[in-house]
Amino acid sequence: MTATADAPLAGAAAPTPADPTVVDLSAPAEFVPEPPHRVWAALRELPGLHWQDRPDAPGFHSVVRHDHTRTVLRDVATYSSEWGMTLDSTLGTRDPAAGLMIELTDKPRHARLRKLVTAAITPQFVQSLTPVIQGHAARLAEAAVRQEGPVDAVTALTAPMPRLTIGSILGIPVEDQERVAAMASRAITGTEAAGAATPTLAERRRCSETGNNDLLMYFVEIIEGEPHRLDPGGMVRRLMDIELDGERLTSDEVLLNCLNLAIGGYETTKNAVASGLYRLAGLPGAWQWLREDHDRVPAMIEEMLRFDTPAMHLIRTVTRPTVLGGTELKEGDTVCVWLSAANRDPAVFEAPDEFRIDRDPNNHLAFTIGPHFCLGAVLARLEMRSLFTELLTRVESLEALSAPVRRPSNFIAGIDRLDLLLHTA
Numbered sequence: 064m065t066a067t068a069d070a071p072l073a074g075a076a077a078p079t080p081a082d083p084t085v086v087d088l089s090a091p092a093e094f095v096p097e098p099p100h101r102v103w104a105a106l107r108e109l110p111g112l113h114w115q116d117r118p119d120a121p122g123f124h125s126v127v128r129h130d131h132t133r134t135v136l137r138d139v140a141t142y143s144s145e146w147g148m149t150l151d152s153t154l155g156t157r158d159p160a161a162g163l164m165i166e167l168t169d170k171p172r173h174a175r176l177r178k179l180v181t182a183a184i185t186p187q188f189v190q191s192l193t194p195v196i197q198g199h200a201a202r203l204a205e206a207a208v209r210q211e212g213p214v215d216a217v218t219a220l221t222a223p224m225p226r227l228t229i230g231s232i233l234g235i236p237v238e239d240q241e242r243v244a245a246m247a248s249r250a251i252t253g254t255e256a257a258g259a260a261t262p263t264l265a266e267r268r269r270c271s272e273t274g275n276n277d278l279l280m281y282f283v284e285i286i287e288g289e290p291h292r293l294d295p296g297g298m299v300r301r302l303m304d305i306e307l308d309g310e311r312l313t314s315d316e317v318l319l320n321c322l323n324l325a326i327g328g329y330e331t332t333k334n335a336v337a338s339g340l341y342r343l344a345g346l347p348g349a350w351q352w353l354r355e356d357h358d359r360v361p362a363m364i365e366e367m368l369r370f371d372t373p374a375m376h377l378i379r380t381v382t383r384p385t386v387l388g389g390t391e392l393k394e395g396d397t398v399c400v401w402l403s404a405a406n407r408d409p410a411v412f413e414a415p416d417e418f419r420i421d422r423d424p425n426n427h428l429a430f431t432i433g434p435h436f437c438l439g440a441v442l443a444r445l446e447m448r449s450l451f452t453e454l455l456t457r458v459e460s461l462e463a464l465s466a467p468v469r470r471p472s473n474f475i476a477g478i479d480r481l482d483l484l485l486h487t488a
């Protein structure tokens with residue numbers, strides 16, 4: 064069950080640039096119609112880490128190998144998360160949410176936050192929501208197959224699935240969920256929607272800031288003004304109430320970690336499903352093969368996460384002199400770990416540019432590795448498995464009518480529109 068990366072993407076593959084070192088890897092335009100895999104592959108062959116200057120933001124070293132990526136993500140004492148975690152948000156100063164928001168916090172404070180947030184999002188809690196998530200998946204799949212003619216998979220399936228799930232998990236009212244998802248999307252992508260001209264860094268920063276501030280205000284208002292509207296069993300209430308070994312989250316920590324959950328869980332899952340549907344539609348026989356045995360779905364999901372890694376990079380800031388891949392790094396240097404590149408490293412993955420839905424082993428880093436390993440991985444896998452299972456049950460074959468409309472972003476591998484024909488019996 065394989066397909067080359069280019070097969071389902073007729074005409075989309077960019078040629079290898081004559082000089083890969085001059086490509087601006089922070090420019091969203093370089094990520095459409097496809098992320099710059101050929102540039103990353105060329106950089107992987109060069110000695111040392113590639114350095115890129117930026118006129119209006121700190122320059123950065125690019126990490127493109129799987130082993131270097133693992134080193135950076137595990138060595139949290141040398142590579143800090145507190146100075147921003149994306150290319151667009153990194154300013155060369157500590158992030159104001161550092162020490163409070165789990166993703167932007169180093170040890171030892173990270174361990175405390177992680178213990179408390181994990182105690183609120185236990186596997187048992189996620190397990191208890193399984194019927195709710197499966198119910199969302201079944202209703203969405205049923206409504207999609209009932210549509211006449213082409214279906215925009217983003218509107219019908221991939222956007223509502225995480226929106227409903229995150230809404231249920233957080234325990235926020237149904238009527239607020241669309242608004243919250245839109246704020247989270249703005250915050251993480253820094254763009255309004257696809258189709259518009261590619262925004263500048265200043266515009267992206269403004270858009271992200273608006274999204275973050277609006278989300279923060281939303282949680283302040285509901286927690287302080289209307290707590291009765293929150294589901295007592297949801298994550299917002301659980302974060303407010305959690306107490307472990309006499310420790311509780313402060314009100315700022317509750318707010319910022321609600322934000323982290325909303326932002327972390329929406330665009331990532333949405334785009335993993337959208338890319339996955341598109342790749343499956345381009346892989347002859349794959350849908351039928353999966354229909355024959357739904358136990359094949361989990362391996363397929365891991366391959367989707369590897370092949371179209373939803374969060375394409377992470378930023379770390381060097382805290383003490385070190386050497387990585389032969390390059391000397393000094394305190395304060397910005398390091399950009401390209402998860403999408405690590406997930407196509409031929410030293411780890413056989414035929415990395417082939418989409419193999421039965422790939423085994425599949426040591427992808429889409430959820431990262433080390434102390435910041437994604438807290439929503441179990442939930443994301445459950446959402447994806449539920450939705451694909453419900454679709455496989457109802458849809459005989461899948462046809463993509465055109466290439467997806469991609470959102471220009473250097474961070475989120477985003478799809479804003481995907482027209483499919485869902486053929487039923």
Ligand code: HEM
Pocket residue numbers: 144148165166167177229232323324325327328329331332335373374377429430431434435436437438439440442443
């Ligand atoms: C396919 C879906 C997802 C992907 C690809 C993904 C990816 C990631 C990545 C790459 C990180 C590491 C960030 C870093 O090290 O700086 C992360 C952390 C995190 N994710 Fe996810 N995520 C997904 C879904 C979710 C969901 C559904 C939730 C929650 C509802 C979630 C919540 C979090 C949280 C809270 C962290 C911070 C963990 C920490 O810093 O200790 N994620 N995720």
